[in-house]
Amino acid sequence: MAECTHVAELGDVTPSDTEGCTDCLAVGGHWVHLRECLTCGHVGCCDSSPAKHATAHHNATRHPVIRSFEPGEDWRWCYVDQEIV
Template sequence: MHSCAHLAQTQDPPPRTPEGCEECLSIGMRWVHLRKCLSCGHIGCCDSSPGKHATAHYKEVSHPVVASFEPGEDWRWCYIDNVIG
């Protein structure tokens, strides 16, 4: 398995919009699944959602790791190293 220092250095900030994707909520769009940025707490929708706001957030601010924000899921993804943890 490929090692990833980003996954080991994550934080757990509070979600900025616990009710859903920050961008989707502001424009009235629907999402499929949610991801939380482990650098700042941004909640964005997954790449299966029309907006792909979690990935857009990474591309805009370069925060490397997101976690699933779905009930019962406990995983993290590093955009830089393409590693799940």
């Protein structure tokens, strides 16, 4: 299997929100866990959350890599390669 090349394209980003899912906060929704886009900093909710805003953000923007935005978690996921990177 080839190694994910999308990680090399990442730079420093600032989270769009530190209080929760940017989109859920805007509409009064709720989330289970948070994810941060490592291309633009968008904070969205995980796929266990009702609205799945992190995946919706990827589908709309094609930004490839997210990271967990949960305290104590340190992992990244590439949507394009469908693997932890």
